[in-house]
Amino acid sequence: MSSAQHLTIVSGASRGLGRAMAELLAAQPGHRVLGLSRQAPPAPAGIEQWAVDLADPLPVAARLQAWLGSLAPDQFASATLINNAALVTEPQPLADSEPAALSAAVRVGLEAPLLLSAAFLRATRGWPGVRRVLHISSGLGRRGMASTGPYCAVKAGLDNLARAQVLEEALQPNGAKVCSLAPGVIDTDMQVQLRGANPAAFPDIEAFQQMKSGGKLDTPAAAAAKVLRYLQRADFGSHPVGDVRDA
C-alpha cells in the first residue's frame, strides 16, 4: 500500500488561522485534512469538516479516536494534530467575568487539546509514519496581561503540556514530535474582539489598536504559511515551546 498521504487534524478550522492552515494544507498534493469547529462552512476539496463543540470535548475526542482507528496506518507518511481552536473571553478582570464564559474558555483552549492529544496519540501509537502534535500557543502564555487571565492560563497550560509530552513521547518507539508554538499576531476575529473591548476594563487595549493601525498584523494566510513552515522543520519537536517570530 502507498504511504504517500499526509493526514492533518486542525481544530478551529472554520475561520482565522485554522481555516487558512487547513486550506493551505489541502491545496498540497497527498494531504487529507479534518477540521473541527462548531460551524462547518463549505470546505474546499481535501477538507473534511466535523461540526463539533469543543466546549464539550469528551465526545469529540472519543469520535476522533474511533475515526483514526478506522484508518489504515500504512497509508500515511505523517499524521499531525494541530490544536488551534481557542477563544478569548470579554477582556475584564476575573472577578467581573461570567463563570460560564471562563469555563468554556478553559474547556475549548486547554481541556480539548489535552483530550484530543490523548486520543490522537493513543489511536496513532504504532503508526509507521511521522507523528506530530502542534499546540497553537501565544506570547500571552509566557507573560501575564491584565483582563486576559483565562487566555494567559490556557496558553501557559499548553506550553507546559508540551514540555511534559516531549519528555514522555521521547520514551516511546516512534514517539510523536510535540511543540507549543506562538503564531505571531494575526488579523482575525480574535483581534477584532480585543480591539473592541471596553477600554475601562482592559488597560492594554491601545496596544491592540496600534498593532492594527500600524499594519503589524499578519494575514491569516501569511501566519498559516509561517506556522506550517515551522511544522515542516527537521528539528520540529526538539524545542517544546517555540515562536514563529524566532524562527
Ligand SMILES: NC(=O)c1ccc[n+]([C@@H]2O[C@H](COP(=O)([O-])OP(=O)(O)OC[C@H]3O[C@@H](n4cnc5c(N)ncnc54)[C@H](OP(=O)(O)O)[C@@H]3O)[C@@H](O)[C@H]2O)c1
Ligand atoms: N489572532 C491572533 O493575533 C493570535 C495571536 C496569538 C495566538 N493566537 C492563537 O491562534 C489560534 C487561532 O486564533 P484565531 O485568531 O484564528 O481565532 P478566531 O479567528 O477567533 O478563530 C477561532 C477558531 O476556534 C474555533 N472555536 C472557538 N470556539 C470553539 C468551540 N467551542 N468548539 C469548536 N471550535 C471552536 C472557531 O470555530 P467556530 O466558531 O466555528 O466554532 C474558529 O474556527 C488560537 O489558538 C489563538 O489563541 C491568535
